[in-house]
């Protein structure tokens with residue numbers, strides 16, 4: 257059997273005619289079959305913690321579209337929950353946690369006791385996925401996860417976490433250190449269960465600058481990747497520092513990630529110039545263009561191919577699929593990409 261297209265891209269320097277494609281949030285509310293399974297599960301967290309159902313929703317977009325990669329169905333906020341923080345989802349609003357300003361009461365938890373079902377989902381998927389589909393595991397980057405832990409919810413500007421980091425860097429560092437250790441543990445478990453690539457989601461990289469960016473975004477991700485390597489895990493890592501106003505050449509050099517995810521507003525040509533050829537780029541179609549479909553979608557795809565010409569890249573969105581995306585537009589996208597030569 258020939259190698260899986262996405263793993264092939266990591267293993268060789270050649271630029272394929274057709275890039276591998278997968279989409280962030282490819283399993284989700286835009287699919288009627290997802291909504292049905294979520295109903296059966298009785299809520300999003302039950303879905304995450306029930307291996308058969310999490311496996312099912314992970315497979316749904318693969319059956320429909322035949323993506324080159326499948327991302328484990330889970331959430332970046334399961335780690336704080338496994339560390340002992342209360343987590344729930346308010347319907348239509350998003351995540352809620354009991355806010356914390358330090359690591360007290362969170363230390364010493366065996367996170368894999370809570371997260372074992374997630375590893376089981378990975379193990380099931382590594383048997384049930386088609387042979388050509390790569391299985392991607394993931395975790396949130398410590399800074400992004402900490403922004404939710406400190407505020408107890410999503411915030412527009414991450415002010416609670418930024419204030420804590422400025423006013424009480426030692427307490428904030430303790431939270432970050434806890435997350436680094438837990439994330440190494442969690443990603444190692446995913447890899448040992450069969451994840452072939454892992455992505456680290458840094459959704460809120462854009463709220464830090466300069467030394468703060470280096471300390472709270474770059475350094476923890478560098479430690480996580482070094483921790484995985486120290487355990488003998490060689491699987492490629494995709495870093496995704498969203499909206500980072502920073503030299504991405506420095507980010508990849510310091511974190512030692514193998515691929516870099518570009519967000520919707522990232523300047524492809526500028527980043528290509530900053531980042532060495534051996535780093536694979538991923539992205540970055542605007543999710544709203546996917547909602548629009550038609551000619552706008554075709555044009556935006558052509559632009560991405562023009563910019564990335566001659567470079568190894570993974571086709572993806574610049575952020576997750578939005579719930580009102582028409583499923584037919586996703587089919588249009590996959591069809592178009594596989595016709596481009």
Ligand code: CP3
Pocket residue numbers: 279280281282283284285294300327328329330331332333349350351394396410457459576
């Ligand atoms: O990409 C995938 O398909 C894999 C699964 C996945 C989910 N969340 C499922 C999910 C992944 C990789 C995530 C990552 C995640 N979760 C991030 C980083 C990426 C990003 O979007 O910036 C963040 C910040 C979270 C935290 C989170 N989870 C929020 C803010 C929300 C609410 C927003 C929303 O869309 O409802 C969630 C819920 C969530 N995570 C859903 C899904 C499918 C929707 C839950 C539902 O079915 O109601």
